[in-house]
Amino acid sequence: MNETLQLRTRYRVTSADTDMHARLKLSALVNYLIQSAIDSAELLGFGFSELKKEHLFWVLNRLTVEIYRPIKWNETIEVETWPKDIERIFYIRDFIVRDAQKQVIAKASSAWLAIDLVSKRPGNFNKEKMELFTRLKDVHSLEYSPEKLGSTINKGYEREVVPSYFDIDLNKHVTSTRYVDWMMDCFFSSFHTVNYPSFLSINYMKETMQGEQLGVMHDAQDPTHHFEGFNMEQDKVAFRGKIIF
Template identity: 25%
Template sequence: MPIASNFTSILNKDWEINFLQCYPNGYLKYTELCNLFQLTAATHSELGGISFSDMQAHDQAWVLSKMRIEINRLPKWKDKVTVKTWINSLENSRSTRCLELYIGDEKMVGCETFWAVFNTNTRRPENLALPHEHFEIYADIMAVETGFSKINIAQEFELIQQRVVQLSDLDIVNHANSVKYLEWCLDCFEPELLLKKKIKSFDMNYLKEVSYLDAIEINRNHKTFSISKEGKTCFALELEY
């Protein structure tokens, strides 16, 4: 698709929190927070002509490599929120995108995401084939106070659950969607800490994709989770609470 007439390098997208997105306490689920960020990023890419549909002409797609979220306060059911997003860096096969969630003038959540261009046939990274010079880069504007961290996956983990990837876990790129990894880990986390909104921040590192009917293991060491397949780590999550 061509670049939209209303494209801007900084996008502000409004959303209303619905009941399907909330925990029983009425506050937004951490997974749905990530979905809002993912959907806003997708909207901005579509307006700027580098969406999934545009990239599929070259057998390409964006895949998430790292994500950090810092939470000041969670929105709740019926809140009207604005997600603001911009590109912090974009070069060759990689891009850093920043996102912030607001209610009015209050910043509720900050997020930094690191993406790679992925060939959907070879399943390997490659340089972005589409023009992107019309995106203004805001290298000096950050959405989080602390940058990405490399999560220590060499520590001793305890196996807490085994599962098989289902069709409902997959997205349009034909692998488990990035938010599913978080969902699997949080389903093994203490419910009272989620319901009391104790999580202050979390980092996610995506190392290898998992696909339909893959057998995976969910492991934990206190505040750190990992997901592995055939003995190799595919994902790591580190929580601060």
Template identity: 25%
Template sequence: MSKKYEETAVIAFNNTNARLQLTQNSLTVLFQELAIHHSDSLGYTLHYLSEEQKGWAITNWHILIDRFPKYGEEVTMQTWSPSCRRMQAERSFRMIDSNGNIIARASSRWIYMDFKRRRPTTISKSMEEDYYSGLESIIKKENYKLPKRDEENLVLEVGLSVRRSETDSNGHTNNTQYITWAMDLVPDYIYDGYHSYDIGVVYRRECYRNSEIIAKTYVKDIAEEKEVITCFLDANDNSIIFCEVATLWGRKD
């Protein structure tokens, strides 16, 4: 029997931008909350996982957006796990508008962690059975590869320091925070004149409160579109990459 978790939501004002559209970061926050609620419904609540000192750590996002819903719009969100075995799981998401149109979809990969030992741990057989949906991934044959950066395309380099409000219950920088930073570093002429329709994220290393980060943003022209990559590096050792965010932007109609 297939298992898919579903919720409806109304887009709140504080999740929108100056155009009253859902922001890229808020989209991932809504999907993340949906995943948490799905786990809660299966009995793997945050309280339970905290007591066990275990939990899910995301390693990849790939999000495709047809359009961003607006303030006050009601949407339906669905999530399911196409695969769950050994130490990792895949999770699919989709957002559907009131007309039944899929307006956003995402694939993600998660590692099950033992936070006490700070390493991946094996998913139990019962957990595998609880999460596995029997459904296909929303994005077939996803490999989560990001485009390569070219130093010739570097347009911006800034320093960041992780604040208390930017960390999660595990003490790590929250995965959605990197998307917030990346969107803030997109040049204005792209953010205002184009629309993002493809977001890829790879999380490579943990960072914590007060961690010092160097963020480098690269812009590449692809026909009439823009490819923007932001790489988050350890300010004390530039060989360490915390996260990379790649976005594709098309011209607004």
């Protein structure tokens, strides 16, 4: 049974997923992880379609990723993922990314919420499905939980973004990967030329809708960079992030 809980999916890195130096974009790596999580959940019977029957939907709340080398254009990589445990209201899912030689090139852990469609508050699905989330609680990718980020930024807005049509996903809010792009866009091209991220943590605090203005703040404490996105329409923090190069 444990083997069926661990899904392995192969991806070929296309040019659309890379930067101008033919390296996998951080947001594209996050997208591979999310797509693998979606496929795994569907196969195990608690995907988006099944949760909708229980008036619930999945929301990614926290993600922490360690990256051990740049991933390049045309590489074939394998993402392994499994549901690991339940921590209070969070459903923990881990990931391991391997290259064609089976070398581990990234590891990640994520925390998800099952949100009630009506109340928009965390809920639970039936006990039989919940049991699947604890069978592999001793199988770890990272040896720690996805990071909870506190507020560490006191400076003004560095840049402002207004989400447009193609920033929005099927839940009609800003898709998870766009926040990663907005953080990475805080750097000049010359910085990216000589730097590649080795670590990402991001917390999704509040959904952002199309047309809502977001102020993205950035505080550099090399090699660690902290970010906070403030939704000016809602007067709330939308996300917090940390990237290490």
